[in-house]
Amino acid sequence: MKTAILLMAHGSRIPEANDAVHEIAAMVKEMTGYDNVEVSFREQHKPDIQQGIDACVAKGAERIILMPYFLFIGAHVQEDLPAEMAEARQRHPQVEFAMGKHLGVHRKLAEVVVERIAESLTATGWH
Numbered sequence: 081m082k083t084a085i086l087l088m089a090h091g092s093r094i095p096e097a098n099d100a101v102h103e104i105a106a107m108v109k110e111m112t113g114y115d116n117v118e119v120s121f122r123e124q125h126k127p128d129i130q131q132g133i134d135a136c137v138a139k140g141a142e143r144i145i146l147m148p149y150f151l152f153i154g155a156h157v158q159e160d161l162p163a164e165m166a167e168a169r170q171r172h173p174q175v176e177f178a179m180g181k182h183l184g185v186h187r188k189l190a191e192v193v194v195e196r197i198a199e200s201l202t203a204t205g206w207h
Contacts, residue, residue: 081176084116084141086132088161089149091121098125099147116141122156122164129164132170143176144168150182151189157182 085108091103097167101119109117120132125187127135129146136144146165148157165177201207 082116082140083114084118084136084139084144085112085114085147086118086129086136086144087118087149088120088122088129088132088164089148090156091123091125091202093124095125099140105151129161130171131165133164133168137175141175143178143200145178145180147180148182151184153182153184 087101087105087108089098092098097191098121101121105117105119109115116136118127118132118135120127120129122129133146146161148161150157162179165179168175169177
């Protein structure tokens with residue numbers, strides 16, 4: 081079965097702020113070897129989640145893993161994204177859907193924070 085990955089981000093009114101998710105998607109595509117990796121946004125920017133799902137289906141996806149690109153659990157992760165998946169199931173009954181876990185608390189995220197702290201200390205000259 082052909083599997084797609086859909087990264088679902090919040091979205092920003094500032095279009096350039098959304099570019100980072102596309103960069104992450106390109107990295108995910110490279111790291112996983114999946115050729116069908118799409119980006120969608122919950123608010124403020126296009127494509128919205130249903131459009132992202134449609135893009136995956138148009139590329140032949142038979143199953144889609146919906147990945148919340150959200151740091152913390154909140155209303156979007158607990159309520160809105162599952163509702164989006166339920167809507168997609170109604171629209172595409174031939175496609176299997178699964179919801180991935182949000183980013184949450186993970187040691188690798190702490191490692192990124194530590195790297196950013198080191199960069200900031202260097203930039204300010206506060207060695």
